[in-house]
Amino acid sequence: MGMCTLEKRGKLFVLTLTGDDEHRLNPARIDAIRSALNQILSDPTSRSGSVLITTAHGKFFSNGLDLAWAGSSPDKLLLMSSKLRALVADLISFPMPTIAAVTGHAAAAGFVLALSHDYIVMRKDRGFLYMSEMDIGVKIPACFMAVMSCKICDAAVLREVVLKAEKLTAEQAVERKIVGAAYESAEETLKGAVELGEKLAKRGWDGEVYSENRKELYREVLEKLGAGETTDYHNKFAIAASKL
Numbered sequence: 001m002g003m004c005t006l007e008k009r010g011k012l013f014v015l016t017l018t019g020d021d022e023h024r025l026n027p028a029r030i031d032a033i034r035s036a037l038n039q040i041l042s043d044p045t046s047r048s049g050s051v052l053i054t055t056a057h058g059k060f061f062s063n064g065l066d067l068a069w070a071g072s073s074p075d076k077l078l079l080m081s082s083k084l085r086a087l088v089a090d091l092i093s094f095p096m097p098t099i100a101a102v103t104g105h106a107a108a109a110g111f112v113l114a115l116s117h118d119y120i121v122m123r124k125d126r127g128f129l130y131m132s133e134m135d136i137g138v139k140i141p142a143c144f145m146a147v148m149s150c151k152i153c154d155a156a157v158l159r160e161v162v163l164k165a166e167k168l169t170a171e172q173a174v175e176r177k178i179v180g181a182a183y184e185s186a187e188e189t190l191k192g193a194v195e196l197g198e199k200l201a202k203r204g205w206d207g208e209v210y211s212e213n214r215k216e217l218y219r220e221v222l223e224k225l226g227a228g229e230t231t232d233y234h235n236k237f238a239i240a241a242s243k244l
Contacts, residue, residue, distance in 0.1 A: 003032040006039055011049050011201040012194060013040045017056035025109050026066035030083040037090050047095055049204040051197035054117060055101035055190055059126065062110025084109055085143055085225045091116040092218050092225075095207030097200045101193035102170075102179075103186035108132045112144050115151045118214070119196060120179045122170035123189040129173050134165040146224040150217075152178055 007014045015036050017023040040046050056062065065084070070076040091098055100117035107130040114120050114129070122129075131148070133140045140162065152158045157176045160166045170182035180196075183189040215222060 006036040020058035022063035024066035026069040047207040050096040052098045060104040061106040064108030095211040128167035143224040146221045
């Protein structure tokens with residue numbers, strides 16, 4: 001089984017991170033996700049009234065960057081970071097509404113991956129949203145911070161997520177307006193995402209117009225994604241990661 005699958009359900013495209021691992025975001029997995037996105041774009045029917053749903057098998061939606069793969073190598077961290085920034089930019093530029101159906105833990109870069117979608121739905125019985133950087137002793141990249149600042153509008157909630165490293169359940173995330181709806185199980189969560197997707201698809205929006213408006217809405221994020229991080233940052237991150 002590959003790292004992800006893509007299924008077309010009418011006007012909905014369902015991208016699933018497969019397997020029972022932590023769905024760590026290493027270059028191979030990021031490339032697989034981006035390849036699936038490109039496969040959607042190659043479908044001539046995708047440019048009007050379509051919706052992307054991203055979900056995952058198992059206990060984790062995604063537990064963040066694959067620090068074990070990178071080890072203490074700043075070059076590997078740089079490669080992984082560059083690919084992740086490209087994936088987030090792909091999602092912000094994607095010519096259709098996007099929904100993250102979070103059916104397990106979403107931590108650090110995995111949380112940012114979820115936030116890079118237009119809507120998030122989440123299961124109640126398992127999983128936290130968690131920015132772990134304070135607890136593991138690393139600086140949050142500027143592009144991550146830009147995504148969170150644009151998607152989490154309440155300053156007190158943003159402080160809680162970033163500076164307290166709170167682990168938020170689905171119901172807590174709904175209360176804080178990070179998540180749109182919470183469901184009883186993984187199956188119900190995906191069902192809720194499909195129902196939302198079908199409602200959005202019925203609007204029949206032009207995908208290119210949707211993309212341009214979203215890019216304008218999140219222009220600051222796209223600027224940060226293009227800037228990247230310094231070599232010094234990746235050196236410090238590699239040192240911190242090697243101690244985990």
